[in-house]
Each structure stands twice: as structure tokens, then as C-alpha cells.
Amino acid sequence: xxxxxxxxxxxxxxxxxxxxxxxxxxxxxxxxxAQASPAGKPASTPNFGSNxxxxxxxxxxxxxxxxxxxxxxxxxxxxxxxxxxxxxxKPGTYGTDAKPLQFKVGYYTEVAGLGANPDDVVIxxxxxxxxxxxxxxxTSNCLALVNFWRTLxxxxxxxxxxxxxxxxxxxxxxxxxxxxxxxxxxxxxxxTFSLMDYCTAGPQYASGGFIADSKFPTVxxxxxxQWITRNSKLDSWTNGVWNQVFSGVQGAPTExxxxxxxxxxxxxxxxxREKPYLFVDDKGxxxxxxxxxxxxxxxxSWANGLTPGRTVPLRDxxxxxxxxxxxxxxxQLLLGKNLLLSPGIYNISKSLQVRWPNxxxxxIGHATLTAVNGATPLKVADVPGAIVAGxxxxxxxxESKTLLQxxxxxxxxxxxxxxxxxxxxxxxxxxxxxxxxxxTALEVNSDNVLIDHTWVWRADHGVEGFTGGDTExxxxxxxxxxxxxxxxxxxxxxxxxxxxxxxNTTWNGDRGTTVLYQNELPYDPPTQADxxxxxxxxYAGYKxxxxxxTHNLYGGGVYVFNQNNPSIHTENGFEVPERPGVKLHxxxxxxxxxxxxxxxxxxxxxxxxxxxxxxxxKPVYVTDYPTP
Numbered sequence: 242x243x244x245x246x247x248x249x250x251x252x253x254x255x256x257x258x259x260x261x262x263x264x265x266x267x268x269x270x271x272x273x274x275a276q277a278s279p280a281g282k283p284a285s286t287p288n289f290g291s292n293x294x295x296x297x298x299x300x301x302x303x304x305x306x307x308x309x310x311x312x313x314x315x316x317x318x319x320x321x322x323x324x325x326x327x328x329x330x331k332p333g334t335y336g337t338d339a340k341p342l343q344f345k346v347g348y349y350t351e352v353a354g355l356g357a358n359p360d361d362v363v364i365x366x367x368x369x370x371x372x373x374x375x376x377x378x379x380t381s382n383c384l385a386l387v388n389f390w391r392t393l394x395x396x397x398x399x400x401x402x403x404x405x406x407x408x409x410x411x412x413x414x415x416x417x418x419x420x421x422x423x424x425x426x427x428x429x430x431x432x433t434f435s436l437m438d439y440c441t442a443g444p445q446y447a448s449g450g451f452i453a454d455s456k457f458p459t460v461x462x463x464x465x466x467q468w469i470t471r472n473s474k475l476d477s478w479t480n481g482v483w484n485q486v487f488s489g490v491q492g493a494p495t496e497x498x499x500x501x502x503x504x505x506x507x508x509x510x511x512x513x514r515e516k517p518y519l520f521v522d523d524k525g526x527x528x529x530x531x532x533x534x535x536x537x538x539x540x541x542s543w544a545n546g547l548t549p550g551r552t553v554p555l556r557d558x559x560x561x562x563x564x565x566x567x568x569x570x571x572x573q574l575l576l577g578k579n580l581l582l583s584p585g586i587y588n589i590s591k592s593l594q595v596r597w598p599n600x601x602x603x604x605i606g607h608a609t610l611t612a613v614n615g616a617t618p619l620k621v622a623d624v625p626g627a628i629v630a631g632x633x634x635x636x637x638x639x640e641s642k643t644l645l646q647x648x649x650x651x652x653x654x655x656x657x658x659x660x661x662x663x664x665x666x667x668x669x670x671x672x673x674x675x676x677x678x679x680x681t682a683l684e685v686n687s688d689n690v691l692i693d694h695t696w697v698w699r700a701d702h703g704v705e706g707f708t709g710g711d712t713e714x715x716x717x718x719x720x721x722x723x724x725x726x727x728x729x730x731x732x733x734x735x736x737x738x739x740x741x742x743x744x745n746t747t748w749n750g751d752r753g754t755t756v757l758y759q760n761e762l763p764y765d766p767p768t769q770a771d772x773x774x775x776x777x778x779x780y781a782g783y784k785x786x787x788x789x790x791t792h793n794l795y796g797g798g799v800y801v802f803n804q805n806n807p808s809i810h811t812e813n814g815f816e817v818p819e820r821p822g823v824k825l826h827x828x829x830x831x832x833x834x835x836x837x838x839x840x841x842x843x844x845x846x847x848x849x850x851x852x853x854x855x856x857x858x859k860p861v862y863v864t865d866y867p868t869p
Contacts, residue, residue: 475492598626
């Protein structure tokens with residue numbers, strides 16, 4: 242009989258042997274990793290590839306403006322594009338009162354400062370996202386419901402709308418977005434920050450986003466259906482639709498009037514870790530700041546100086562390009578290098594393996610891993626402190642078992658509550674730019690994992706070229722499960738999961754916590770028979786496993802829009818075991834005009850039905866389950 246200790250020794254020996262082989266194999270190739278400058282010489286700018294632009298405050302505003310405008314023109318309507326861009330600002334001030342720097346952020350674009358703290362980079366102007374107007378040559382049906390995949394972080398924005406036309410000429414910054422969009426480490430002053438664009442024709446809908454580690458003036462939520470703000474400071478917040486969650490936010494509104502005012506408020510965030518970020522230090526050297534995990538915190542991490550954590554020189558990262566072979570990237574990971582993925586599409590036919598404690602995978606410019614030949618593009622071992630951030634993972638045309646697997650269900654599970662494995666701004670797509678197939682998008686088997694903002698999306702639209710419409714999509718663009726959590730002590734802050742063909746989220750691990758959950762059930766089941774869970778009509782949007790003893794959900798919404806067959810029923814939006822330790826706080830269902838959810842949770846709550854002449858049905862709310 243082979244003991245577990247014996248297997249562990251063999252595994253470690255095999256790992257050491259593999260490292261030695263990797264050193265021999267790629268020793269001459271490690272120059273592609275970021276290198277330190279020789280002593281006494283200025284640090285050189287790393288080669289991040291042609292899709293990364295780095296600005297210096299000595300550059301004329303007009304030159305910066307022209308480059309940003311050119312990218313925005315290309316990316317504003319490029320929803321399914323393969324282009325990826327990152328724009329970085331070195332420490333200093335950009336724009337003046339007379340010449341403010343004003344630009345839009347399009348699809349697959351990251352804009353970030355390179356200071357150690359947000360106030361090291363000051364933008365005097367406006368950084369904005371507007372509605373897309375989808376009909377009549379771009380003049381009507383204006384909304385933000387598909388404004389996905391863009392990032393703004395680590396800078397100070399002083400809002401200045403000087404010189405803009407009509408409605409936009411003023412001190413309101415427009416950020417009209419939906420899922421897979423993050424605002425992190427921002428210090429915004431000088432006006433109002435609006436999460437809707439009220440300067441276009443209607444309907445002006447927007448559907449979800451994320452703020453963390455930021456200071457804001459007045460925020461106009463407007464038509465946003467759901468939003469999470471975490472560990473931030475607000476002057477004020479106004480408006481909201483269904484599901485607005487504040488966790489560890491100083492200046493958050495009160496939840497006393499819920500659901501009339503749809504605010505769910507946690508005074509502190511149970512577990513948090515800010516996303517790693519690039520910065521250039523006072524000597525011009527390039528580094529990545531890797532924040533440490535925190536418990537029960539509120540406010541910004543940089544209130545008293547540098548965000549707590551560790552500084553890792555960029556030379557400790559392998560800077561990958563999409564043209565790099567997988568074996569080389571994996572060899573660098575095996576050697577213990579961290580990984581920085583420069584912008585682009587990486588076709589992955591053999592899993593990239595994160596094996597070491599505290600190893601970091603950081604994507605910039607929405608770097609995207611696409612599964613090839615049924616591979617799982619990324620696997621993270623059962624180790625403490627591993628971090629994956631800023632990465633999008635796409636299903637390929639041959640079915641993958643998973644797209645991201647964290648831990649092995651039968652592994653040793655060397656996890657740490659004080660140093661959780663962390664996923665930050667990690668997004669998943671099954672379909673959209675091409676046909677996608679997976680059984681499960683995200684599978685978490687390790688204990689002590691933090692999921693800090695993810696959108697797990699089986700596409701309800703795209704450029705796949707289906708001739709049979711949604712019926713063909715149901716049979717061709719397949720994703721059975723969105724997120725499956727098997728590990729214990731897993732926390733999710735900002736969990737967005739949509740359109741999967743069975744359970745969108747299944748939580749089997751004990752002592753789990755979700756702070757904001759947003760789900761749309763699949764649009765496209767052809768018949769009720771296609772949407773059956775045994776003898777039960779449909780699958781709940783959020784399921785807690787039968788063996789779970791303790792679980793907490795704060796702020797959850799499940800929406801239905803069965804446009805392929807409006808007669809379809811789903812029995813419950815939420816399904817949980819009947820135990821006092823399993824608690825749901827502020828949950829709701831809503832009908833978006835097609836299909837019916839019969840109950841909110843476990844047979845409790847009225848049916849979510851469409852009620853003309855309303856454009857959408859009235860939400861059905863349950864304040865607490867079980868009832869205290």
C-alpha cells in the first residue's frame with residue numbers, strides 16, 4: 242500500500258526533477274522575463290508588446306489625447322473584437338484646466354496609473370463610457386446593457402468637462418457600463434460620477450458593475466440594476482434599481498428602507514484582498530504591488546500610505562506574449578516565476594499550471610486565454626496565496642471539462658485562511674466571439690479561496706453565426722454549470738453568473754459567503770422538457786448543497802427572460818437546505834418579460850411574472866430566509 246506521505250514525497254521529488262529539467266531546457270530563454278537594469282543605469286521600460294502604451298507627463302496633452310481617441314474609435318463598438326489594449330500613465334499630472342484630458346474607454350481596454358498610490362497620477366479631465374445606440378444609425382435604443390470588459394484603476398481623476406457639448410459640458414463623469422467592468426484604486430474629485438448616461442435617447446438601462454478601494458464624490462447610480470461597492474469611501478450615493486450592495490464602505494447609504502431603497506449594507510468586508518498592480522518607484526524601477534489579505538475592514542487600503550502587502554520586482558515575473566509557446570510559459574511557472582500576460586489572445590491546448598504558494602498571474606489589457614482541443618486553460622494547485630487577476634478565459638469549440646480549476650478535489654489542500662488563494666477580475670465566456678463549450682466554467686476545490694469580482698457568462702448573443710437562432714444556440718453553445726464551489730471557507734465579493742443550462746452556481750462547501758450575487762437564467766431553453774431538473778421545473782439560479790451547514794448570502798438577484806419560450810417555468814430562484822446556519826439576506830427575483838419564476842426561495846415568495854403595461858415585471862423580494 243502506498244501511503245499519502247509516500248505519494249507526497251514522490252510528488253515533491255517529481256516536481257524537483259521537473260524543475261531541474263526546465264532549468265536545462267529553458268535556461269537560455271529566461272531573458273524573455275523582465276530583467277533588472279544594470280547598476281547605476283536608469284531602469285528601462287519593459288517590453289509589454291505593441292498593444293501597451295505608456296504615457297509620460299512630459300508628453301503634450303494633444304499627443305496623449307490623439308492616441309486615446311484613436312483606440313476609443315476602434316473599440317467603442319468592438320464588442321466581439323480580438324484586439325486588446327492597455328494604457329498606463331507614469332506618475333505626474335495630465336491635463337490642465339484650459340486643456341483637460343477627456344477620452345472614452347472602449348471594449349477590452351485597461352487604463353491605469355503607474356504610481357504606488359492613486360494620487361501619484363492625476364488626470365484633470367474626464368474618463369468616460371457612454372451608452373451604445375443600437376438602432377436607426379446609432380440614434381435610438383441607447384443603453385449600456387452590453388458595455389462589458391474594460392478597466393480603470395490606480396489614479397486620481399479630477400472631473401473637468403470644459404469644452405464638451407451640451408449635456409456633457411459640466412462636472413459629471415459618465416461611466417455607463419454593465420458586467421466585467423471594474424473601478425479600483427481611484428480618487429475621484431470635482432463633481433458627480435454617474436453610472437448611467439442620461440445624455441442619449443432612452444431607455445438608458447445599465448446592468449451591473451464593481452467599485453473597490455476607491456474614494457468618490459456623489460455617485461449617481463441611476464438605472465443600474467445591480468452594483469457592488471467594496472472597501473471604499475463615498476460623499477453620497479443616489480438612486481438604485483434592484484440590488485445595490487455596499488461592503489466596508491464609509492458613507493454608504495442605510496439599508497433601513499429596503500426594498501423601497503434597494504441597499505444592502507455590510508459595515509465591514511469579511512475577507513478582502515486588493516488586486517495586484519504595476520507601479521514605477523522613485524528610482525524608475527518597475528514593480529508589482531501584491532496586497533495582503535485583510536479581514537473585517539472598511540475604507541480604502543491606501544488611506545495611511547502604501548497598501549499593505551509586498552512589492553515584487555518585475556524581474557520576478559515572466560512577461561508573456563500571445564506568440565509564446567505554452568511549454569515555455571509553463572516552464573517559467575514551474576521555475577517559480579510569476580506571470581504577467583500582456584494584451585492579446587492566448588490559445589491554450591495544455592493547461593497553464595500555477596503550482597507554488599504566493600505565485601501571481603496578472604493579466605493586463607484584458608489578456609484572454611482561449612481553450613483549444615478541450616483543454617482547461619488554467620489550473621491552480623492546492624497552495625496558499627496564489628493570485629489570478631485581470632484574466633479572461635474563453636471556452637473553445639471542443640468541450641472543456643472546466644475553464645479554471647482551483648485545487649484538486651482529491652489534493653492535499655495546503656490552504657490558509659490568512660492567505661487565501663484569490664481571483665480578482667477574472668471573467669469567463671462560453672460563446673460570444675465564437676462557439677464555446679464547457680461542462681463547468683469555474684470549479685473551486687480548495688479551501689480558503691477569495692473570489693473578488695467575476696463575471697461567468699454563457700453568451701446570450703454574439704457572432705457565432707447560428708442560423709437557427711436561440712434554439713441552435715441551446716444545442717451548440719453549451720455550458721452546463723457556471724460556478725461550482727466544493728471548498729470550505731470560500732468568500733465571493735461580486736459574483737455575477739449568467740445563462741448556464743443547469744445550475745448557474747452550486748455551493749457545496751461549508752462556511753461560504755457571497756456578497757452580491759447577480760444571475761440571469763438562460764434565455765434559450767426551447768421547451769419546458771429541456772429545462773427540467775428531474776421532476777422539478779428548471780434549475781435555481783443559486784443552489785446551496787444539501788450537506789452545507791453554514792452559508793451566508795448578502796444581496797442576491799435571479800432574473801428570468803425565457804425569450805425562446807415565454808411559457809417556461811422555473812420553480813425557485815434560490816434553493817438552499819433548511820438549516821438555521823444557512824442564511825440569505827435581501828434576495829429577489831424579477832421577470833424581464835418572458836418566463837416565470839414561481840417562488841423566490843424554497844417555495845417562499847410570489848411568482849415573478851410579467852405584468853403589462855410595465856416594460857418589466859415587478860420584483861419579488863424576501864428580506865431574510867429563513868425568517869428570523
